[in-house]
Amino acid sequence: MNQDSTSSAKLPKTARGRRTREKLLGAAEEEFGARGYHAVAINDITRRAGVALGTFYVYFESKEEIYRALVPYMSSRVRSYIAERIADVPDRLTAERKGLEAFLEFVREHKGLYRIISEAEFVANDKFVEHYRVFAKAYRDNLANAGDRGQIREGDYEVWSWAIMGMAVFLGMRYGEGDRDADPERIADVVVDLMAHGIGRPAENEEQN
Amino acid sequence: MNQDSTSSAKLPKTARGRRTREKLLGAAEEEFGARGYHAVAINDITRRAGVALGTFYVYFESKEEIYRALVPYMSSRVRSYIAERIADVPDRLTAERKGLEAFLEFVREHKGLYRIISEAEFVANDKFVEHYRVFAKAYRDNLANAGDRGQIREGDYEVWSWAIMGMAVFLGMRYGEGDRDADPERIADVVVDLMAHGIGRPAENEEQN
Secondary structure (H helix, E strand, C coil): CCCCCCCHHHCCCCHHHHHHHHHHHHHHHHHHHHHCCCCCCHHHHHHHHCCCHHHHHHHCCCHHHHHHHHHHHHHHHHHHHHHHHCCCCCCHHHHHHHHHHHHHHHHHHCCCHHHHHHHHHHHCHHHHHHHHHHHHHHHHHHHHHHHHCCCCCCCCHHHHHHHHHHHHHHHHHHHHHHCCCCCHHHHHHHHHHHHHHCCCCCCCCCCCC | CCCCCCCHHHCCCCHHHHHHHHHHHHHHHHHHHHHCCCCCCHHHHHHHHCCCHHHHHHHCCCHHHHHHHHHHHHHHHHHHHHHHHCCCCCCHHHHHHHHHHHHHHHHHHCCCHHHHHHHHHHHCHHHHHHHHHHHHHHHHHHHHHHHHCCCCCCCCHHHHHHHHHHHHHHHHHHHHHHCCCCCHHHHHHHHHHHHHHCCCCCCCCCCCC
């Protein structure tokens, strides 16, 4: 908790170094995700990564430091996975639908994601807070943009961004981590319909349901 | 994790016994909420409760056991705090508004709530899962009821319940735990407007925002 946020001093300068660092982070994802922070030793990570123990210390000073790096690493992987999937969508609500579908898929493919983020609250609290702040800010900007373009109505984008983020996280808990049979596309359809129209009864002249 | 869900064998039969057990749970809330599971000793709890160490063992077998009891205890306190506030409301959306307002207030008054529930994921995982399952089920039943009565439109109440629960939890994180200046009534208004109407643009003949 008393270290620099990214320990950028140790960020590798070569492509090979970046690959090794990624390999260590990938192994850390598997290990911490499966067994939790306290049960994992640096040894477990290097063994899984197929990297010598001494090499670990070229990139990270300690178990805590790789965990602190892992949180923003996972965070940015989620974001770029979603960004790729919504690159060509025509409007915000389609982006929400495709984005949620992608998010549910990502959660299923990365079984450790939730555990890593949740345990960060206790192991690397500032990284936990930063993770949600970064997501909320991106959401707020996207909503404000869509509001400006008339794709959604105007509103309190800050409140909305936390509400929508909460929906996504809990649906990921329910249908990504939990019930893996549910079709992500169907879930995303239901949620974006809720997000777009609300649960209130439509006006009589607007039978949209 | 290998114990009975409520260790009902030790539930006190007298009013005095119930008061002592409550006192211990209240002290446990303060201690675990402020410092986390691992940093707290049984001693800290009994000292804060003003109860002899031996008395602790009349009610709980271990630190783990009082933590396991604390999660459903907090869970039911949140629910009854909200239930009291929405007892006389005329419809579901008013219940959502008053309920969210009450929830934000509860989070502000119980600074340890989030930490206790979140840490339960690691310390008493089945209690963590149960907490959200119980909430989701109550939500689903309420939504289905409201749908039957025509207070809201019909939909996939299971998906909706997790989405709405997620909203509440994240707004509690943002405006209950975090920004304590924001007016709970205003936040609840914004959220229930979102919940009722969505973020989509209203039909032209229905300028509701």
